[in-house]
Amino acid sequence: MKKYWFVAGILLIGYLVLIAFLYLDVSDGKSYPNKPIVIVVHSKPGSAIDLMSRKIAELAGKYGKTAFVVENHPGTQGIVAMQYVMDRDADGYTLLGVTKSFISTLIVNKSNVSISDFTFLANMISDPEAIITNKKSGLNTIDDIIKQADELNGAQVWVGPGTGSRDHLMAMKTWKTLGIKAHWVDYKSGPQSILAMLRNEAPVYVGNPAETIGKRDLKILAIASANRLESLPEVPTFRENGYNLVESMWRGFAFKRGTPESAVKYLSGILEKISEDPEWITYCKDVFSFPEYVGPHIFSKRVKVETTETIQYLKNAGLLNSYIKKAILPLWLMGLIFAVLIFSILFWVFRFDFTRINFNIILSSIFLWISVFFFYQTMLFSIPEGLNIISPALIPRIWSVGLFIAVIWNIINEWKGKNKPVKVGNYKLTGKIIMLLLIYFVAISYIGYYLSTPLFLISAMYVLKYRKWPLMIINALGFVLFSYLVFDILLKIELPLGSLL
């Protein structure tokens, strides 16, 4: 036993040191930046902006005082990442990787975040939009596309990822510039769109030059840039063919608005130095893009102009409408009404014999409610006409009806006594653990992970009737120290420190 107390004591000292380190502001007096700067990337690792951010992080280490760390926050084509940055302090330690698609994403998703919530630091790279075809399609020049589009009278299919996305907007812009009409089919993702091209499913794909590398069947018909790419000198531009179409997926960085001027200056300075670094220029060439540095002033102006243009195109395509009708009664009230209805019918059917209304029945009724509630919500969908899609209500309705039928089937089985009885154990004990767990959950956001976890661990073990105190302390503190090592240090994820402290 004594041995255990000794180990527990050592861990306690280690733990207290950790708490002091995390919570006492050691950084006071040191000027910005005095800890690593996080670059927030809106996609999963491996994407173009992810790789670019990692390259920048590597190069910034040369020019900056502290390290740069990349964090991936994928979701909703960027909204999750933008929201994450907005939730943090504007202290200059959270940098957002921004790309042109954000403009359309924010507008299309009607997010609370707006493009003016950010201070644009610099654009670093410009990845030109490209019109790509499969060699087997027989199309070799822009004129061939125009000819085919006119022959097909609006039925020519252009593919790419997303609806209302950058590539979709590029397609619409191109149609306008070339004076043709065509049809957009959304293939969900870059790789799937490319596969569709490799299968020669449609004549045109809107993407970027880098995507064609190594794919012998694909051919870039034109890129929408001012000049030809050094790395692809044989690919013509729209401009040389007389079409003033310049469109690129630019990628740069921004801070949350309100970040102190000193941080903005510091970071813009680093980015400008990187833009002149030969290693960076080589990188841009290798990924078939243009190194394009644009400073904060011009960058902000450009974003404003592009925002206006994007809104125009989206409006014309009918993509800015609201998709949900305003219902007479609010959603929560309808939900309540359904619940009351369902449970009333249930009690009536079982003739208020509560001994037969067991847990299985109650759970089934909840599922019944879910199916009805979902179906009701699909009736509030209001989808604009003329879009080449299948209604978003179709599949959820099929599932709701299926769930409804399955639950009725189950209730009938229960009525007939076909189901095995529910085993009821010490649910109070589980209830206690769940209470502790919920308190732990709330506590994390107020006093942070490192303070609430040992408390939770020890109280949970106690409730489960474990009483060997030294082992409990060793376990609790040991686990917290272990999680610091693995998560904060190795994986560089900051576990929450709590808002109160």
Add this chain to the structure above:
Amino acid sequence: MDILQNLGQGFSQLMHFTPLLMIILGVIIGIMVGVLPGLSPSIGVALMLPATFGMDPMSALVLLTSVYLSSNYGGSITAIAINTPGTPGAVATTFDGYELTKQGKPLYALMTSLTASTVGGLVGTVILILFSIPLAKLALSFESYEYFALGVFGMTIISSLAGDNPAKGFISSILGLLLVTIGFDTQLPFSRFNLGVSNLADGIEFIPALIGLFALGEIFYSIENFKILRKEKSAKKTILKRKSLPLNKLWKLKNLMLRSSVIGTLVGVIPGAGGTIATFIAYNNAKNTSKNPNKFGKGSLEGVAAPEAANNGSVGGALVPLLTLGIPGSASTAVLIGALMIHKLNPGPQLFEKEPGIVYGLFISLFIANIVMLGIGLLGNKLWVKIIAAPKKLLYPIIIALSFIGSYFIQNSLFDVGTCIAFGLLGWMLKRAGFPTAPVILGLILGKMIEENLRLSLVKGDLIEFVTRPGSLIILLLAVFSFFLPYIKKHLAKRKQ
């Protein structure tokens, strides 16, 4: 033939200190990544990516693929130990793996999983080397109709999981399918069913739901039926004393492992299909062809061998489209493509011509990595068994804390931790009332594939195309067959009596 020459070049690229060290390092890291719930193979590969920037291309590639390969195995360890798949590909392993642990035989499950994973990896590599070109054609031939059919095929496993109560099985699966429609619509920039909660705009985050449903759900249910301390002590002794799995039992599984590996590789070839759906198809196939189908779900070694062979086989499969077409076969291979590009290697058919040494070096490294994984896994098993034997009262709170971290760390979001808790409660409710919980996850995993591709197909063509295209027709027939087979068998068995 050229192959011998290329293999020679591969050897010369690979046989240096750094690449070989990277294999060992990659396997260890991969297993750790797999074990931690919340870290999936693609995140693991992505985390290692920056570490490879300074390395030569061979070492970088070898490190990342070793992580990818062994993390698929690593997920089974937690699946077996605490009913929490460390990776989505280990979901099917929980069905029988955790049962074996409950019966005091975790080592049996761990050994089977390790062996099956190794076989899967080796078979996958062989198929990759010999059949890349024809398989690339397979990858290209898959359109939305076939993807839809594949999704439906994956769902048919519910007939195996629902046991005697198909109504409950349907309820669980449709619940999952319905829940995954929350979030972004697949054809319009429109977020459905989010009840105005901005965190739900992109839908329910999958991994916290998985962790909640499996780990927390099991803990809540298990606490309710907590056996007394005395039994725990004797159980601990039994687990630690039990000898390792008799090898002849493993040998009997060899045909199943081979078959499941092939299934895994073939499914892995399809871009976007991935190891997880392969495990479901393999599990169902194992049950349908088994001499002891009733043992499935109650601790059948076959139920552990099949999915594990499949998910490691899918690694070899996913490398086919990457190397032959330059298209990622899975999320992890998407990161690998990024890594290749950073090292100025352009994935695609040209890579074979320009850098055969790197490609064949990769192939050889896969063989070596599988063997290394087997060795390290054997050592690791001893450790895992000791942890499994620890008293539940110590383990459960820690698993809860780990679940919280695993859920939090995907997006630095406490909302995801809330999702985990909510699904934990759901899992508990389901278990109490006798509903199977696995079909919910199935619905969450396959729902998007099914809906996206159904709608895309209907935009491109008509319903009739599903049966006129040979690909989707075959898969749909297989799905129907595999779904009804357990019921047909039961019917025939009753008749015999």
